[in-house]
Amino acid sequence: MSTSPATFYERVDKAIGNPALQAAVRNATSRMSSGRDAAIAAFPEMDVMRDHARAIRAHTIARLDHYLREFEASVQRRGGHVHWAATSEEAVAIVVDIARQHGVKTVVKGKSMVSEEIELNPGLALAGVEVLETDLGEYIVQLDDDHPSHIVMPIIHKSRHDVARLFRAKLQATDDEVADAPRMAALARRVLRKGFLQADMGISGGNFGVAATGSVCITTNEGNGRMTTSLPRVHVALMGIERIVPTLDDLGVMLQVLGRSATGQKLTVYSNVMSGPRRHDRNGGREGESDGPEHFHVVLVDNGRSAIVGSELAEILYCIRCGACLNSCPVYQQIGGHAYGSIYPGPVGAVLMPALQGLHTWRDLPQASSLCGACREVCPVRIDIPRMLLELRDKTTELGLTPIWVTFGLTVFRQIATRPALFRRAQALASWATRRLATDGWIKSLPGHMARWSKKRDFPAFAPKTFQQLWEGRKR
Amino acid sequence: MTRVKLLVTCLIDTVYPQVGFSTVALLERLGVTVDVPPNQTCCGQPAFNSGSWDDARAMARHLIDVFGDDDVPVVVPSGSCGDMVIHQAPHLLKDDSQYGPRAAALAARTYELTQFIVDVLGVTDVGARSGDRLTYHPACHGLRGLGVARQPLALLERVEGPPRCPLPEAETCCGFGGLFAVKLSEVSGSLLDRKIANIEASGADTLVATDVSCLMHIAGGLHRKGSAVKVKHLAEVLAEGRSQ
Secondary structure: OOOOOOOHHHHHHHHHOOHHHHHHHHHHHHHHHHHHHHHHHOOOOHHHHHHHHHHHHHHHHHOHHHHHHHHHHHHHHOOOEEEEEOOHHHHHHHHHHHHHHOOOOEEEEOOOHHHHHOOHHHHHHHOOOEEEEOOHHHHHHHHOOOOOOOOOOOOOOOOHHHHHHHHHHHHOOOOOOOOOHHHHHHHHHHHHHHHHHHOOEEEEOOOEEEOOOOEEEEEEOOOHHHHHHHOOOEEEEEEEOOOEEOOHHHHHHHHHHHHHHHHOOOOOOEEEEEOOOOOOOOOOOOOOOOOOOOEEEEEEEOOOOOOOOOOOOHHHHHOOOOOHHHHHOHHHHHHOOHHHOOOOOHHHHHHHHHHHHOHHHHOOHHHOOOOOOHHHHHOOOOOOHHHHHHHHHHHHHHOOOOOHHHHHHHHHHHHHHOOHHHHHHHHHHHHHHHHHHOEOOEEOOOOHHHHHHHHOOOEEOOOOOOHHHHHHHHHO | OEEEEEOOOHHHHHOOHHHHHHHHHHHHHOOEEEEOOOOOOOOOHHHHHOOOHHHHHHHHHHHHHHHOOOOOOEEEOOHHHHHHHHHHHHHHOOOOOOHHHHHHHHHHOEEEHHHHHHHHOOOOOOOEEOOOOEEEOOOHHHHHHOOOOHHHHHHHHOOEOOOOOOOOOOOOOOOOOOOHHHHOHHHHHHHHHHHHHHHHHHOOOEEEEOOHHHHHHHHHHHHHOOOOOEEEEHHHHHHOEOOO
């Protein structure tokens, strides 16, 4: 589902024409990237750890059905419930059902990209359930009726002043309450605290599900995750079916590469591992666990994922959503997340969106890359995103979705480039034409589609004689 | 005597023949005999990157025929065309029983220019001297595609002349990306602006890289802005001998 009705190219133009947005995104991504680089420089084992993390992900995805069944059995053994959702509609219906079953009126929610993917909040609102986002960034997104523009930092596109304006408008905040970031956070905290104490149900995402123990692990830096999952009497964890790791040891490896890659932290501040609902002692007395929800539900969302398993795009399911590829991507840095128009933006989104929902909707995203390879370089599980962008471009052409000027132009070029005599004639013609169009060796304005090149840069006149011609001359 | 075949690349052939001659001069100075197999055209990368893989395969097959099946090393003064020959062509032709193995064999004996000089010949001081204040842009495909990072730096370090000027955000893409610069011209252009601002901030008067495609893009931006900074392929810098 697109987050915007405009075309990709319209959104890109809008982003490029917004220097404030570019500055905000550039600042945040470069801060995250240098944090990551420093954390990795201080951890010599990182390379080995990344190999290990990749091996765990590859192993798990290759045997996903096995580990999902094990995970389900383990959750049930702990007294939790597992629900399988094939589509986003099914996933929303399951969560709405759970809410009805438990007479839920209000929900507090931790950050979950899957909940954005399945459009959970509108679904719950329709069912008369009130939802409060409790991740600070997501709370701001919710207040502003906006969408996250980054998978880890949802409001990377907003400045402090934007948030101050929003709090004044929506929370009737005073000048003092929005004077600086800590005071704004304190104000949000007061609102959220009330929500935590009142909510009937907490909804979280799930960074990892541990097959052996049936545990769900969520990582947060604000502590809202543990409040969301331990205070209300019902906890629902939403996870993509690919979020599984086999054991707690494997989880330890993933957490070490996740924090460092995402924010440059050795570990996120809170890593919560939750295994089933609160346990009471045999007589229902005070000897059992002192906190935790009475009911524990895990919703495993497929929504296009199982179709990727075994395909040439399967590697994208290794992703642990650290956001390092977004931060390192020069294209993301220039346009921000909203320009992609997708829930998952940046390099990972450019593969994941067409993989999940098809190229007919997302044909433009694989083009949004200069193939510089920065994403592959930083990925904690070494996903070869450029390779898959190229595969998707090939598929786009196969489906007849590549613009005709590109495919036709390249077919003509191929006919010429596989016939050396013709190639030489074409080179001579191009040399003549470019030199005619040029002044002092440079062309200011090119014809046809190439005009887009000459909007920002001059184009060189070609040499009067090619290297190969001159080389022939030298040999004689 | 070492003998190599030069893969001149279509862009050097057509637009920058002097880079081809600098490459030859440099290799000959290092005692290498350079052959230029005739009938070279394009390695097929533009088609490959744009998703026209059938067209790319046809061009890759032509390239394989041109370079033959001997064991003479192939040297290419471009990380991007090098990546195409070394990584992408074997991938493209993996199901082709005739050309697949030939693509793999060609890939195994193909070297990007600085890789060949530093890793195969074992030379870092090529006897070059430059009067220019040089800064270096590590082009993406050479840097991350081929992992050629230290070789160009080692060669540059040994060039006599004014100290090098470090380039801020050196490893950030210049925005070229082939047809990307046309399809997403605005994004590409804003990356180019960023690269040019960094080049000007470096205090250099000459930008050096190992790929003429990026250099063509950056030079076009520098010229549009009326900048005095020049661009040179690393081979041109290295070919300027100390005695000349």
